[in-house]
Amino acid sequence: MSRLSTVHNHERMSTQNLLLAIESAVAKGETDFYIEASGQHDIGGPLWNRDGKKLTFKVSNPGQRVGSMCMSNTEIVVDGPAPADAGWLNSGGRIVVLGDAGDTAGHCAAGGVIYIGGSAGTRSGSLMKHDPLYEPPELWVLENVGSFSFEFMGGGKAVVCGCESQNLPSVLGERPCVGMVGGVVYFRGHVASLPADVRISSLNEDDIAWLDGGLKNFINAVDRPELYHELAVWAQWQKITPLSFEERGRAKAVSIGAFRASEWIRDGIFSDVFHDDFQVNALVARGEDRLRVPYWENARFAAPCEFFCPASIPSQQRFNLLREGKIEDAYRLLLEYTPFPGSVCGSVCPNPCMDGCTRSVVDSPVQIGRLGSCSADISVEKPAQLSGKHLGVIGGGVGGLTAAWQLARMGHEVTVYEADSGMGGKLEQVIPRERLNHDILCRELNRIEKAGVHFVTDFPVDAERFNALRKKHDALIVATGGHVPRIFPWPGHEKAVAGIDFLKAVNRGENPRVPANVLVIGCGNAGMDAAGGAYAVGARKVICVDVQKPAAFAHEIAHIESLGGEMVWPVQIKEITDQGLITEDGRLIPGEMVIIAIGESPDLSYITDEVKKFRDWLVPSENLSILDGVFAVGDVIKPGLLAHAVGTGRQAAFAADAYLRGATFQPENKQEIPALRLHTAYFARCHASDLPTPQEDFTRCVSCGTCRDCGFCLKTCPETAIDRKNLGNSAFEYVSDPARCIGCGICAGVCPCGIWTMRPNRDLG
Ligand code: SF4
Ligand code: SF4
Ligand code: SF4
Incomplete structure (x- = not known):
């Protein structure tokens, strides 16, 4: 330890000499000091x-x-x-x-x-x-x-x-x-x-x-x-x-300068001793001499809602438009990402966007799902100019129709070929009507057709038709989904019914007969749909079993439990019998009917060319193609949510469009905004009973990573270095003037949305 005494022989050491002595000792490696100072x-x-x-x-x-x-x-x-x-x-x-x-x-x-x-x-x-x-x-x-x-x-x-x-x-x-x-x-x-x-x-x-x-x-x-x-x-x-x-x-917001002059201490903090001209000492570094400089990085990062949405829908932009009073623009923006805002976002999607929403740390997630329904009836115009290219889409489900919708909006002619008698894929055939209002689906399908997409139904595609369609069209999208039930070969499995076939029969209105007690194998979302379908056609008790913890979304499980359903796990099945399930440990779980709902895989028998696969699924290349000019979408790539089909459908449309233009496809790949950049302290907690309508929930949206034009940075910059530039067409940017900016970082500190980044200035040597 270095002991420094600052008074010797009644002589007091100056501040400068003491600091030099400490600095010199630190430079020599001293780390512990005891300083008897004298002011x-x-x-x-x-x-x-x-x-x-x-x-x-x-x-x-x-x-x-x-x-x-x-x-x-x-x-x-x-x-x-x-x-x-x-x-x-x-x-x-x-x-x-x-x-x-x-x-x-x-x-x-x-x-x-x-x-x-x-x-x-x-x-x-x-x-x-x-x-x-x-x-x-x-x-x-x-x-x-x-x-x-x-x-x-x-x-x-x-x-x-x-x-x-x-x-x-x-x-x-x-x-x-x-x-x-x-x-x-x-x-x-x-x-x-x-x-x-x-x-x-x-x-x-x-x-x-x-x-x-x-x-x-x-x-x-x-x-x-x-x-x-x-x-x-x-x-x-x-x-x-x-x-x-x-x-x-x-x-009511006033600039910091005006506040200092009129409200804080009139005429400055030290007005009793001198006149405050509000100037910072000229020696404070500005311009090139600043250690760090601010960058306005609007929309550099994805908001959590955008990042967790499988279709990458930037909900913060919708809420910003609503905040500006541009209601129709906000609703229309969603159609740039999905043709199914009402059926998917507003109805069947489990809203992973809301699971990630920053607002959860204040009170509850912003109501993104319900806002989706507001876009269900927005009409669209056909594009004024056509490209002269004609694409075919095989499969009229969510992925295929999303790709078709995007391609039609780009000015391409698109024909969708569907094996079933109606369009909509699983939305039409499998999702229980209680989860999706059929009228909304019909209206959204109608809108796709009005956008110029041709529908061809009752058109199953085999190898011969596939090759003919490849010749006929400038590019093809493969989107036939997953409709082959996966069945584990337990003894007695032939007594069971496949969940997807059962649900299709319910939706076709065939009213399949079910006994009082039904067993469902699989506690994922498909299992919950099967259980809901069983209740809809008369089951009195449904037990869902799984080998692991139920993977379905909590609200799906809660819905089945509210109907009287029960989740039982872990269950190792040994045999399926007429009396129910026999488990490996010899128990009988009783039930007169067994539905297997452990997923589906695609039927790709129509593709006879050599294509890359992982098990039953296609593995597209970086530009999402599986063959020259053929792109893959949705459950033929990987089983997922319907929102995943929307996301891959949109991406495949961009990839196919780039292919037709001879351009290189650039997939979107935004990073999620780090939570530490956001400041939620400005947002007051809203009680559940006071929640605004979804259209007014822009008041709660933090606008993570996208400037909400609040002007906080402009008003708090102590050097009034920040200016807001109008770029026309409602576009704007905030800029910091290097000649005034002192690199203090207050802008980055106060911005609720995490837009300003302080970066090191030039290398100061
Ligand atoms: S607060 Fe707004 S921008 Fe942030 S995640 Fe939630 S909805 Fe998205
Ligand atoms: S608050 Fe003003 S002075 Fe401070 S870093 Fe930001 S722009 Fe520069
Ligand atoms: S403080 Fe407000 S105006 Fe400034 S960048 Fe952040 S969100 Fe935009």
């Missing part, structure tokens, strides 16, 4: 050991800015009080002050943790911010803070424990949290004179869990472990968070 400033940062070792400082009697710009892997313990600016712009250090701290403790902190074992002065925690590249900063104060604390807080977490402050009218002093736009302040005790654009609320479970863990570290660090039981009474705690953007009201 020297800036002790403790920014320093780092070149081998990555931790630096520790024990300091007595420091001057201002102890731990200022402190780096991670640095720990400072001040043995007593610290004057102003303790932990100023802390960038990652752990700073412990065992006594009181002066004004502006934790001011501008961007990382690390600051523990104050007494009270902290005015403007503590002001301008704390959270750079999404790092963990949020923390400021913990045992007693109370002075007036104007947490001004313009943009992120991070502050905790004011209110010890020995019971008689104060406000543990946060006067006018705390003015201009707060992010982060959270937890406090215990009274508060007064809060501005109108923040809210006080009680703690939730997550708050308590975080505080409980942090509190123990804090009171141990400041040597007051005995306070745990007094402080951990969470009913005494509350928190302050900024109002959401919507709650503030767009019209």
